[in-house]
Amino acid sequence: xxxxxxxxxxxxxxxxxxxxxxxxxxxxxxxxxxxxxxxxxxxxxxxxxxxxxxxxxxxxxxxxxxxxxxxxxxxxxxxxxxxxxxxxxxxxxxxxxxxxxxxxxxxxxxxxxxxxxxxxxxxxxxxxxxxxxxxxxxxxxxxxxxxxxxxxxxxxxxxxxxxxxxxxxxxxxxxxxxxxxxxxxxxxxxxxxxxxxxxxxxxxxxxxxxxxxxxxxxxxxx
Numbered sequence: 001x002x003x004x005x006x007x008x009x010x011x012x013x014x015x016x017x018x019x020x021x022x023x024x025x026x027x028x029x030x031x032x033x034x035x036x037x038x039x040x041x042x043x044x045x046x047x048x049x050x051x052x053x054x055x056x057x058x059x060x061x062x063x064x065x066x067x068x069x070x071x072x073x074x075x076x077x078x079x080x081x082x083x084x085x086x087x088x089x090x091x092x093x094x095x096x097x098x099x100x101x102x103x104x105x106x107x108x109x110x111x112x113x114x115x116x117x118x119x120x121x122x123x124x125x126x127x128x129x130x131x132x133x134x135x136x137x138x139x140x141x142x143x144x145x146x147x148x149x150x151x152x153x154x155x156x157x158x159x160x161x162x163x164x165x166x167x168x169x170x171x172x173x174x175x176x177x178x179x180x181x182x183x184x185x186x187x188x189x190x191x192x193x194x195x196x197x198x199x200x201x202x203x204x205x206x207x208x209x210x211x212x213x214x215x216x217x218x219x220x221x222x
Contacts, residue, residue: 002046002115003027007034007062008077009054013100017049020107034062039069047115049098052078052089060089067093071139071152073114077102090189091196093151096179113180129162130208130220132201136163143204153178154197157190161209161219170216 004026006017014030021028029045035056042048048070052059063074076089076097086097098110127134133142139155141148150158160177161169169177171190179185194217198209208220 001025001027003029003044004047004049004111005029005031005042005045006049007031007054007059008049008051009033010051013051013077017107020104021111024108024112026111037062037065039066042066042070045070045072046118047072047111048074049111050074050076050094052076052085060085060092060094063089063094064092067151073118073152075110075114086186087189087192090153090185091151091192093153095152096185110180117180127162129165131206132158132162132208134159134162143201143206146204148200148204150197150200154193154200157193158197158209158219161217165219165221168212168216168218173216 004021006014006028008014009032011032018028018030050059050063059076073095076094077100078097079100131143141150156178157174171187174190175187210218210220212218
């Protein structure tokens with residue numbers, strides 16, 4: 001059972017979400033508006049469902065402001081299909097999005113898939129490659145003694161590449177690892193994530209991700 005926060009200004013949507021996820025034995029807390037952003041009010045949840053189009057503050061802005069305080073998956077609920085809007089939301093710390101209208105099975109499957117990925121066991125170890133240090137338990141990254149502030153999806157990409165640095169990953173393979181086989185996020189978001197990751201590492205004088213032209217990306221072993 002997971003504790004899930006759902007925020008949407010449509011009461012009917014909130015009722016639907018609550019009914020679906022409570023059938024899966026999750027605890028569901030619903031909110032129809034956000035007038036004040038207090039980070040502590042969004043902590044303690046295993047997953048957050050966040051509507052994009054809301055009064056007072058839109059979902060993308062809310063995600064950006066709370067992402068530094070919460071590590072759980074954040075899934076956007078959106079009727080927007082514009083590529084730029086979706087990429088913008090995911091680059092601000094969202095993990096995935098579910099397009100409205102959604103079906104009962106779809107919502108249940110997508111939420112539970114993200115919860116499973118969050119609880120998947122990983123080895124408790126550290127690794128330093130190409131001047132970048134990882135703590136896989138704490139999900140932290142450093143260059144020297146300086147922490148690198150990555151979004152959850154940026155971290156997932158880096159961990160995937162560094163753990164399996166003997167191979168090259170296509171953009172589509174990275175997308176499937178991050179979002180699952182049925183993930184709706186656009187493939188172009190992976191390109192944007194790689195660009196953002198490189199920019200953050202460049203500030204510390206390292207460039208650990210290489211492009212293998214015509215194939216994909218890999219983590220340098222130097």
